Amino acid sequence: MRAYxxxxxxxxxxxxxxxxxxxxxxxxxxxxxxxxxxxxxYDTLIVQGKYQIRPSFPFSPGxxxxxxxxxxxxxxxxxxxxQRVLAFNSFGGYAEQARAKASQVFPLPDxxxxxxxxxxxxxxxxxWFSLYDRxxxxxxxxxxxxxxxxxxxxxxxxIAHAAGCKVIAAxxxxxxxxxxxxxxxxxxxxYRDSDLKDAVKAATGGKGADIVIDVVGDKYTEAAxxxxxxxxxxxxxxxxxxxIPRVPANLLLLKGCELAGIFWDEFLRREPEACHAQVAAILxxxxxxxxxxxxxxxxxxxxxxxxxxxxxxxxxxxxxxxTP
Numbered sequence: 001m002r003a004y005x006x007x008x009x010x011x012x013x014x015x016x017x018x019x020x021x022x023x024x025x026x027x028x029x030x031x032x033x034x035x036x037x038x039x040x041x042y043d044t045l046i047v048q049g050k051y052q053i054r055p056s057f058p059f060s061p062g063x064x065x066x067x068x069x070x071x072x073x074x075x076x077x078x079x080x081x082x083q084r085v086l087a088f089n090s091f092g093g094y095a096e097q098a099r100a101k102a103s104q105v106f107p108l109p110d111x112x113x114x115x116x117x118x119x120x121x122x123x124x125x126x127x128w129f130s131l132y133d134r135x136x137x138x139x140x141x142x143x144x145x146x147x148x149x150x151x152x153x154x155x156x157x158x159i160a161h162a163a164g165c166k167v168i169a170a171x172x173x174x175x176x177x178x179x180x181x182x183x184x185x186x187x188x189x190x191y192r193d194s195d196l197k198d199a200v201k202a203a204t205g206g207k208g209a210d211i212v213i214d215v216v217g218d219k220y221t222e223a224a225x226x227x228x229x230x231x232x233x234x235x236x237x238x239x240x241x242x243x244i245p246r247v248p249a250n251l252l253l254l255k256g257c258e259l260a261g262i263f264w265d266e267f268l269r270r271e272p273e274a275c276h277a278q279v280a281a282i283l284x285x286x287x288x289x290x291x292x293x294x295x296x297x298x299x300x301x302x303x304x305x306x307x308x309x310x311x312x313x314x315x316x317x318x319x320x321x322x323t324p
Contacts, residue, residue, distance in 0.1 A: 001019065001021070001022050001096040002017065002019065002095065002096050002301050002324065003017065003018065003019065003020040003094060003095035003096065003301065004016070004060050004094040004095070004301050004302075004304035004322070005018045005020060005058045005059070006047040006055075006057065006058065006059055007057050007058045008057060009048055009054075010048065011048065012047065012048070012305055012308050012309055012312065013305070015047050015305055016305060017301050017302045018058075020058065020060065022097055023097055023099045024071070025071050025073030025076075025099060026073050026099075027073050027074045027075045028073060028074075028075040028076055028101060028102050029073040029076070029099050029100065029102065030069050030070075030072050030076060030079055030085075030099070030100055030102055031069070031070045031071040031072075031097055031098070031099055032065065032066075032068065032069055032085060032087055032098050032099075032100060032105075033067045033068050033069075033070045034065045034067045034093060034095060034096060034097060034098050034324050035066055035067040035068070035114035035118075035323070035324070036065065036067070036114045036115040036117070036119075036321050036322070036323050037062040037064065037065040037066075037093035037094055037098075037118055037323075038062075038063075038093075038119055038120075038121065038122060038123075038320070038321060038322075039062075039304075039307050039308065039316075039319070039321065039322060040063060040122050040123075040151065040311075041151075041238070041311060041312075043061040043062060043063065044308050044311060044312045046061050046090075046091055047061050047308075053090050055090075059091055059092065060091065060092050060093065060094045060095045061091050061093070061094055061308075062091060062092060062093025062094035062304075062322060063088055063089060063091060063093060063122065064086070064088050064093060064121040064122045065086075065087055065089075065092075065098050066084070066086045066087070066108060066114035067084070067098075067114060068084055069082060069083045069085055070097060073102075076102045077102075078102075079102060079107075083107065084110070084114070085105050085107060086106045086107075086114075086117045086118070086121055086279075087100035087104060088122070088265070088268060089104060090265065093322070094301055094304045095301070095324070096301075104269075104272075106121075106276060106280070108283070109283055111286075111287040112283055112287050115295060115298065115321050115323070116286060116293055116295070117283070117286070118319075118321055119294070119295050119318075119319035120282060120283075120291070120293040120319075121279070122151070122152075123151035123155040123293070123319070124159070124282045124291065124293065125275070125278060125279055126155070126237060126262060126264040127152050127155035127159050127213065128155075128159055128281070128282055129264050129267055130152075130237060130260075131156060131160060131163070131213070132278070133274075133278070134233070134260040134262060135211045135233045135235055135260070137160065137163055137165060137211055138163075138165075139163055139164035139165065140164060140165065140166075141165050141166070142165065142166045142167075142168065142204055142207070142209045142210050142229070143160040143165045143166070143209065143210065143211045143212075143213065144168045144170065144200055144212045144213070144224060144227065145167065145169050145170065145180075145185070145212075145213045146170045146191070146212065146213065146215060146216040146220055146224060147214075147215040147238075147240055148169035148170055148171050148176070148177075148180045148185065148188075149169075149171045149179050149180055149317060150215060150240070151318075152215050152238075153169070153171075153215060154179070154180065154183050154294060155291075156213045157169055157180055157183045158183050158184055159285075160184075160211075161184030161185070161186075162184070162285070162290050162291065165211075166186050166187075166204075167184060167185045167186050167187075168186065168187045168188075168189060168200060168203055168204075169185035169187070169188045169189070170188075170189045170190075170191045170196060171188070171189075171190065171191070172190065172191065173190065173192075174188075174190065175317075177189075179317055187203045189203070191223075195223070196220060196223040196224060196227060197223045197226045197227040200224075200227035201227060204229070208227050208228045208229035208230075208232060208255075209224075209227055210228075210229050210231075210232055210233070211233050212224045212228060212233070212234040212235060213235050213237065214234060214235060214236055214237060215237045215239075216241045217238065217239030217240065217241050217242070217243060217244060217245050218239065218242055218243040219241075219243075219245070220241060220245075221245035221247060222245060222248070222251070225247055225251050225252070225255070225257065225259070228255055228257045229255075229257075230255060230256050230257075231255075231256050231257065231258075232255060232257040232258070233257065233258045233260060234257060234258065234260070235260050235262050236259055236260065236261050236262060237262045247259065293318075294317070294318030294319065295318050295319050295320075295321055296310075296316040296317055296318035296319060296320055297318075297321070298321045298322075299320065299321070299322055299323070300322070300324070301322060301324055307320045307322060
């Protein structure tokens with residue numbers, strides 16, 4: 001089968017398209033004919049050996065993908081050959097066929113196209129888990145989203161807006177902030193041109209944000225903690241700015257606030273039933289038009305490396321999709 005292949009860890013230019021053997025399902029696995037695969041930041045890391053998961057060579061990146069079930073392994077229940085599904089498997093999606101554990105496969109409603117589903121799974125499920133589960137979001141609260149123009153950021157903006165929250169989007173340029181306002185943010189803050197804490201305090205009448213979605217890290221995490229309200233909840237999702245932050249513990253004490261680590265992959269593995277319920281709610285929101293995953297561009301397998309570079313260079317203003 002055609003695939004984008006990593007034969008050894010290295011820079012993005014070191015990998016390319018080729019052929020891999022057709023996968024055979026093991027027990028409790030399904031094989032999916034891939035119609036669309038989403039491009040995520042961890043895909044750029046896994047081929048460089050910089051991600052916590054290090055597959056055996058050769059392998060194809062691509063952790064989220066949608067399509068139809070081609071084959072079913074022993075022990076699989078509740079799925080049928082030919083069924084439309086959405087799946088997560090950490091890697092393998094940039095190929096004509098991909099395997100996934102049945103526990104990590106989600107039925108796909110007829111109203112949700114495969115490319116839209118592949119654009120949504122990781123970003124929207126991470127945002128939903130952060131806001132509703134760990135963040136205990138309630139209507140009327142204020143949600144601050146750092147890196148709001150990225151995949152998880154835009155998903156958080158849409159989900160929080162739909163929940164009746166006031167949304168403050170923080171991003172690094174006016175173009176990105178305009179995109180966030182279009183997605184439902186009430187206020188935009190350029191955190192490169194202004195003091196994040198002061199700007200959030202000004203936007204909330206001095207109260208601060210009830211929930212912070214942080215995919216940026218670096219110095220911005222401490223600034224966001226300082227900008228939280230009493231009993232604020234700060235969701236630590238990633239470190240796109242590069243540096244892993246060290247937050248003074250006394251800030252948590254003084255504000256009565258919480259820092260929560262968000263690892264959606266592990267949530268899926270450890271609590272599959274809860275995760276499936278959340279993904280079903282997301283897909284229902286997409287089906288009825290409440291949630292609208294943006295797609296920046298579509299690339300064939302042969303150009304998957306170009307898509308990875310676009311994402312790594314922060315040039316995407318929506319999801320990138322690989323289409324066999």
